[in-house]
Amino acid sequence: MDQVAASVMVDQPTHTITLTVNKITYELKVLPWVTLLDAIREYIELPGTKKGCDHGQCGACTVLVNGKRINSCLTLAVMKNGADITTIEGVAEDGVLHPLQQAFIDHDAFQCGYCTPGQICSAIGLINEGKATTREEIQELMSGNLCRCGAYPNIVAAVQQVNGKL
Amino acid sequence: MNNFTYTQADGVDNAVQEIAGHSEARFIAGGTNLIDLMKEHVMQPEHLIDINSIHLNSIEFLEDGRLHLGALVTNADTAWHPAVEKHYPLLSDAILAGASPQLRNMATNGGNLMQRTRCYYFYDTTTPCNKREPGAGCSAMNGYNRIHAILGTSPHCIAVHPSDMCVALRALDATIQVKGLHGERLIPIADFHRLPGDTPQLDNNLAHDELITGIILPREHFTQHYKYLKVRDRASYAFALVSVAVVATMEEGIITNIRMAMGGVAHKPWRDENAEQWLKGKPATQENFAYAADMILQDAKTFGTNDFKPALAKRAIVRACREATNIG
Ligand SMILES: Cc1cc2nc3c(=O)[nH]c(=O)nc-3n(C[C@H](O)[C@H](O)[C@H](O)COP(=O)(O)OP(=O)(O)OC[C@H]3O[C@@H](n4cnc5c(N)ncnc54)[C@H](O)[C@@H]3O)c2cc1C
Numbered sequence: 001m002d003q004v005a006a007s008v009m010v011d012q013p014t015h016t017i018t019l020t021v022n023k024i025t026y027e028l029k030v031l032p033w034v035t036l037l038d039a040i041r042e043y044i045e046l047p048g049t050k051k052g053c054d055h056g057q058c059g060a061c062t063v064l065v066n067g068k069r070i071n072s073c074l075t076l077a078v079m080k081n082g083a084d085i086t087t088i089e090g091v092a093e094d095g096v097l098h099p100l101q102q103a104f105i106d107h108d109a110f111q112c113g114y115c116t117p118g119q120i121c122s123a124i125g126l127i128n129e130g131k132a133t134t135r136e137e138i139q140e141l142m143s144g145n146l147c148r149c150g151a152y153p154n155i156v157a158a159v160q161q162v163n164g165k166l
Numbered sequence: 167m168n169n170f171t172y173t174q175a176d177g178v179d180n181a182v183q184e185i186a187g188h189s190e191a192r193f194i195a196g197g198t199n200l201i202d203l204m205k206e207h208v209m210q211p212e213h214l215i216d217i218n219s220i221h222l223n224s225i226e227f228l229e230d231g232r233l234h235l236g237a238l239v240t241n242a243d244t245a246w247h248p249a250v251e252k253h254y255p256l257l258s259d260a261i262l263a264g265a266s267p268q269l270r271n272m273a274t275n276g277g278n279l280m281q282r283t284r285c286y287y288f289y290d291t292t293t294p295c296n297k298r299e300p301g302a303g304c305s306a307m308n309g310y311n312r313i314h315a316i317l318g319t320s321p322h323c324i325a326v327h328p329s330d331m332c333v334a335l336r337a338l339d340a341t342i343q344v345k346g347l348h349g350e351r352l353i354p355i356a357d358f359h360r361l362p363g364d365t366p367q368l369d370n371n372l373a374h375d376e377l378i379t380g381i382i383l384p385r386e387h388f389t390q391h392y393k394y395l396k397v398r399d400r401a402s403y404a405f406a407l408v409s410v411a412v413v414a415t416m417e418e419g420i421i422t423n424i425r426m427a428m429g430g431v432a433h434k435p436w437r438d439e440n441a442e443q444w445l446k447g448k449p450a451t452q453e454n455f456a457y458a459a460d461m462i463l464q465d466a467k468t469f470g471t472n473d474f475k476p477a478l479a480k481r482a483i484v485r486a487c488r489e490a491t492n493i494g
Pocket residue numbers: 055056057192193194195196197198199200201202217237238241263264265266269272273274275276277278279280281328329330331376377378379403404405406
C-alpha cells in the first residue's frame with residue numbers, strides 16, 4: 001500500500017482513508033474539504049484528470065467511481081473512502097491504448113487536449129451504461145463534457161467507433 | 167470552502183439525532199449542489215453529516231401498489247429503474263432532461279428536492295440577496311432576471327426552483343416522506359416547496375432536524391398521455407427557462423383528467439387546478455389548450471429581462487398538451 005502524506009496543519013480534523021486508483025490502493029490523510037479531484041491530482045499525483053470549472057459545469061474532471069462516471073470536483077475524498085477509481089492514467093492496459101484512446105487518435109478528436117481525459121472517461125461510462133445507440137443519443141449522453149476547441153463532431157465519431165464493441 | 171468537520175451517519179435515527187444537536191450542520195448526499203455552494207461561500211456549514219451509508223437506496227412497491235423511491239437513490243438509477251420507466255415515464259423523462267449523466271450519477275432524489283435556486287445574485291456573495299441574507303434586498307428585481315420567476319413572486323424574492331424532477335413529481339402528485347426527532351411526516355409535494363413571501367430564506371417546509379427518507383408515487387400511472395417539455399438556452403446540460411410536465415387521460419378525444427405543472431416560472435413547481443378543471447370534459451384542441459394557458463398565466467408579472475417568459479410559457483403549455491394528447 002502506498003502512503004501519501006497530505007500537508008496537514010496542527011489541530012485539523014484529518015481523516016485517514018483508502019482509495020484504490022487504477023488498481024493501486026493508496027492510504028491518504030485528508031482534511032474533509034479536499035475534493036476527490038484535488039486528492040487525485042495533488043496527493044496521489046495523477047494530473048491526467050483535469051480541473052476546468054471546479055463547479056460541475058464542464059466534465060473535465062470526470063473519473064469512474066466503481067465503474068460509474070462522475071464529476072470528481074463535486075465530491076469529497078472522505079466520501080469516497082474505499083472506492084475503486086479509474087482515471088485516464090488507468091484505462092490503457094499492458095501498454096496498449098484503450099480502444100477509445102485509439103479512436104480519439106483515429107478521428108482527430110481533440111485540439112488542445114484539455115477536455116480529452118474527461119471525454120474518454122465519460123465515454124467509457126456511457127458505454128458501460130449501454131443507453132446510447134444512435135448518434136443523437138451519444139450527443140445527448142456526452143453533453144456533460146464541454147470542449148472549448150469544438151472538436152464535438154470528431155469526439156462523437158470516436159465514441160461511435162467503439163460504442164457497442166467493448 | 168470554509169473549514170468544517172465531517173461524520174458519517176449509519177442510520178436514519180442517528181442522522182436525525184446528529185443534525186438536531188447542531189444548528190450549523192447539514193446533510194450531504196451527492197454533494198453536487200452543496201459542495202458547489204460551499205465553494206462559492208454561499209453556504210458555510212460547520213459540520214457535514216454524510217448520509218450515503220444510510221440504507222435508503224432502493225426503489226420498491228408498497229403493499230398498496232404505490233412506488234417508494236429511496237431518498238439516496240441517484241437520479242440516474244431512478245430514471246432508469248424498470249418500474250419508473252414502465253409506470254412513470256414522465257418522471258424518467260424529466261430527470262433525464264436535467265444536469266448531465268455524470269451529475270445524475272451522483273445527485274440523489276432527496277438532494278434534488280432540496281437543491282437551491284440558480285439565481286446569479288444568490289451565488290454572488292458581493293451582491294445583496296434576501297435569500298442569503300434576509301433584509302439585504304433583492305438584486306434580481308431590478309437587475310438581470312432572464313431566469314427568474316413570473317408567478318407567485320414577492321417583493322422580497324423572484325427566484326425559481328431549478329429542478330426538473332420536482333416538476334414531474336408535482337404533476338404526478340407525489341408525497342415526500344420525512345423523519346424527524348418526533349417521528350415520521352408525509353408532505354404532499356404541493357406543500358413541500360414554498361413561495362418566497364416575506365421569508366425568502368426558506369425554500370421549503372422541511373425542518374432543520376428532519377431527513378427526507380423517500381418519495382412516494384401514487385398508483386395512477388399515466389403511461390399513455392404524458393409529456394415533459396423543457397425549453398432552455400442550449401440543447402442539453404442547461405437549466406430550464408420554462409418547463410412543462412403534463413399527464414392526462416382521454417376518452418375519444420375528450421380530456422377526462424389532466425394535470426399540468428411548470429418549472430422555471432416560480433419559487434416552486436407551479437400548478438393551476440382551475441385551468442386543469444376547465445379542461446376536463448373538453449376536447450383536446452389547440453384552442454382549448456391556449457385558453458387554459460391564458461388562464462395559468464393571467465397573473466404573470468415580469469421584471470424586464472424576463473418579459474419574454476409569459477409568451478414562452480403559454481406556447482410551451484400548448485405544445486406539451488398537444489404532444490401529450492397526441493394531437494401533434
Ligand atoms: C452544472 C449543473 C447543472 C445542473 N443542471 C440541472 C438541471 O438541468 N436540472 C435539475 O433539475 N438539476 C440540475 N442540477 C442540480 C442537481 O440536480 C442537484 O445538484 C442535485 O439533484 C442535488 O442532489 P445531491 O444529492 O447532489 O444533493 P447535495 O448537494 O448532497 O445536497 C443538497 C442539499 O440537500 C440536502 N439534502 C440532501 N439529501 C437530503 C435528505 N435525504 N434529507 C434532507 N436534506 C437532504 C443537503 O443538506 C443540501 O442542503 C445541476 C447541477 C449542476 C452542478
